[in-house]
Amino acid sequence: MAVLIIDYGMSNLSSIKRALEECGADVFISDNPKDIKKAERVVLPGVGAFADGMMNLNNRGWTGAIKEEVLTNKIPLLGVCLGMQLLADKGYEGGETEGLGLIPGEVSILNKKNESERIPHIGWNEIKKVRHDKLLDGISDNSDFYFVHSYSLNPKDNYCILAETPHCGSFVSIVKKDKVYGVQFHPEKSSSNGFLLLKNFLRV
Amino acid sequence: MLKVRVIPTLLWKDVGLVKGIGFDSWRRVGPILPAIKVYNTRQVDELIIVDILATNEKRRPDFDSVRDFSADCFVPLTVGGGITSLSDVRELLRAGADKVCINTAAYNNINLVTEISNAFGAQCVVASIDAKKNYSGDYECYSNSGKVPRGISAAEWAERVEKAGAGEILLTSIERDGSHRGFDLELIKSVTSRVKIPVIAAGGADTPKDFIKPVLEAGASAVSAASIFHYTQYTPLDVKIEMSKHGIPVRLVDR
Numbered sequence: 526m527a528v529l530i531i532d533y534g535m536s537n538l539s540s541i542k543r544a545l546e547e548c549g550a551d552v553f554i555s556d557n558p559k560d561i562k563k564a565e566r567v568v569l570p571g572v573g574a575f576a577d578g579m580m581n582l583n584n585r586g587w588t589g590a591i592k593e594e595v596l597t598n599k600i601p602l603l604g605v606c607l608g609m610q611l612l613a614d615k616g617y618e619g620g621e622t623e624g625l626g627l628i629p630g631e632v633s634i635l636n637k638k639n640e641s642e643r644i645p646h647i648g649w650n651e652i653k654k655v656r657h658d659k660l661l662d663g664i665s666d667n668s669d670f671y672f673v674h675s676y677s678l679n680p681k682d683n684y685c686i687l688a689e690t691p692h693c694g695s696f697v698s699i700v701k702k703d704k705v706y707g708v709q710f711h712p713e714k715s716s717s718n719g720f721l722l723l724k725n726f727l728r729v
Numbered sequence: 730m731l732k733v734r735v736i737p738t739l740l741w742k743d744v745g746l747v748k749g750i751g752f753d754s755w756r757r758v759g760p761i762l763p764a765i766k767v768y769n770t771r772q773v774d775e776l777i778i779v780d781i782l783a784t785n786e787k788r789r790p791d792f793d794s795v796r797d798f799s800a801d802c803f804v805p806l807t808v809g810g811g812i813t814s815l816s817d818v819r820e821l822l823r824a825g826a827d828k829v830c831i832n833t834a835a836y837n838n839i840n841l842v843t844e845i846s847n848a849f850g851a852q853c854v855v856a857s858i859d860a861k862k863n864y865s866g867d868y869e870c871y872s873n874s875g876k877v878p879r880g881i882s883a884a885e886w887a888e889r890v891e892k893a894g895a896g897e898i899l900l901t902s903i904e905r906d907g908s909h910r911g912f913d914l915e916l917i918k919s920v921t922s923r924v925k926i927p928v929i930a931a932g933g934a935d936t937p938k939d940f941i942k943p944v945l946e947a948g949a950s951a952v953s954a955a956s957i958f959h960y961t962q963y964t965p966l967d968v969k970i971e972m973s974k975h976g977i978p979v980r981l982v983d984r
Contacts, residue, residue, distance in 0.1 A: 537822040539796075544803060573850045607850075642731075643927045643950055645852045645896045649732040649774055649980040669732065669980045671805055673827075673852040673896075692731050714805045714827060716772040716982070 526727050529564035531591075532556040533581040535607060536570040544713035548723045558590035566727060567591070567600055571607030575632055575676065576619030578607050588625065595627060601704040602627075603726050606674060609700065609707030613678050627705045630680035635693040642693055645675045650710075652688040652698050659729045660699070660706055660722060661687065668718045670698070670710035677709060704729065732980040733944050733972065734774040734951035735965045736929060737958050739764060740781050741810075744794075747781070748959050750907035752859070752875030755781075758959045765798050772982045773965050775805040777830065777899065777953060779857075781874050783811025784833045790817055792824045799825025807855055807899075813837075815844050822849065830899060832857040833872040836879050839893050846894025854897070855929075856890035858883050860916055861903040868916050875903045884919045891924045898928045899953065905933030907956050912943040921948035929953050937963055937971035944977050 528550040530538055538554050545552045545568070553560070561567060569591070571578055582588050594600045604612045613624040616632035624632070635644050649669040654661060677696035680686055688699040690709070700707040706726065712719035739761060740747050746761040758764075761778075768776055778798060783790055790811045799806055808821050809830030818829050835842050835856055845854045859875050860868040860883035868883040879886070887898055900920050902913035910933050917930045927950035930943040934954035943949040957963050969979040 537825065537827060539823065539825045540799065540803070540827070543800065543825075547803075572853060573848065577848075641948075643925060645926065646731065647852060647897060647927050648734050648951065650730065673805075675851065711805070711827075714803065716803055719803070 526550050526565050527563060528552045528566040528568060528727070529561060530554045530568045530570060531587060533571070533578070533585055533587055535573050535578050535581055537572070538570060541568060541570050541605065541713040544720065545723055548720055548727060550727055556585060558586045561590045561594045564594075564600060567594065567602040569602060569604045569608035569611065571605065571611065572673075573607055574619035575607065575610055575616030575624070576622045578611050579616070579622050579624060582611065582625070591625060592627070595705055599704050601726065601729050602706065604705075604707040605713070606709060606711060609709055610676060610678050612700070612705060612707050616676070618676050628678065628680055628685055628700050628702050628707060629682055630678055630685070632676050632678050634676050635696060638694045644693070645673060646692045647673045650690050650692055652690055654688050655686045658687050658701055660701065660725045662725050664718055664721050670708075670712070670715040670718055672710045674709060678707065730978045732774070732978050733949075734929070735940065735968050735972070735979070736775045736777055736951055736953040737768055737773055737965060738777040738779065738931060738953045738955045740779050740955065742780075742782050746959075748907060748955050752903050752906055762797065765802055769802050769804055771964065771966065773804055774980060775807065775951075776802065777807045777809070779808075779830060780810030785873055785876070789813075790821055792820050795821060795824040795826060809855070809857060814841070815848060818845050818849065818853075822853070828853050828855050828897075830855040830857045832859065835890060836870070836872050839889065842890055842893040842895050846896070851894050851896035854895045855899050856887075856895035856897070857899040857901070858886055858890075858920070859901045859903050868919060871903060882919075883916060884923045887920045887924050891926050895926065897926055898924065900928055900930055902932035908933050909935035909956060911935060911939045912947070912952070914942055914947045917943050917947035917949055927951065937968040940968050940972055941975045941977065944972070945975065
């Protein structure tokens, strides 16, 4: 299975590459949007601010290539952390910015519900399944994953929500629309649960 | 619910894993790579690896070694030691680090914290603060592996690095380091009450019971330790089982 990891200058790509290889994928990292044609799966990783992320995707010619491949050719895509947030219509980190528009909704900063909560949300927290999907096969409700973020995606359509996580009230931690998936946590840093999820992604 | 993390810290000198007492009397504990592999197999919450010689030897981080460390490490990895520029950070992230830990460089140029935070996100910058009580009873910050006093209190410095864009603070008590006397709760409280970002408390853990108070009484979001894991039979899981008995949310991995 040929998996493309999009290199747009926003991430530590080696750990996600190693994790996917461990799951049996043939992984290639590319900064050339033309290479998306060779991929059977696409991973959009990323850490950093929304505005910088979109600027890099746009400047490097990825935005159109991703939309075409995902919307027309229905190639499964997994957005991780900032990569999930960029799937939205709009984000506000680093200034109001238009996103990829693959998951209807907006990205906004987490809001503390009590004094003991801290932002960024860093560490292991559970997912509460909202709807079952192949991506979550074998992963039980309340499984812990590793998070590091201050913003989250609020989908417009509840049907896009696969799981939520309790912090600052509750935020959406897994989204799905057609073959587009997004996870707010880092599966590549989430030990056995993370590997299960990545293996499932290779099978969706 | 967000779990309280238990984080082994690995101090590294040349190719060996070392541990000192009060940031001194370094003792070799063993080779570092097998230790990383064991912690990875045990699925620890996170790992912090610090090259304690780089800054004082005025050299850049050892990127090749970090590449080796991260190759089989599928838990979050924070790397520190010798970082002085944005390009150091970029290269460390490329070598497999998830976060970087800045200490001495932040005192010399606090803009570096802001630059890293802007470029890679606040979650990527862990500000490391080493503190010791001075003659007037204040917790004073020290840089260069506990050697150079900086004339500012831990709480005040914490507030400044938070404002500069740090996403987290690793707070170590120099006096408690390697002492097995338990965490310095007063120091931890002085910092957690001043900042909104998560604080990782370090220095002094001797038994799993020691990990309770920094969380319940001093507001730490995570606890870190070295000696207890190097020199006793206790594992991070033992510590977490004890914490969970006291109602602290932890991630218990069954293995």
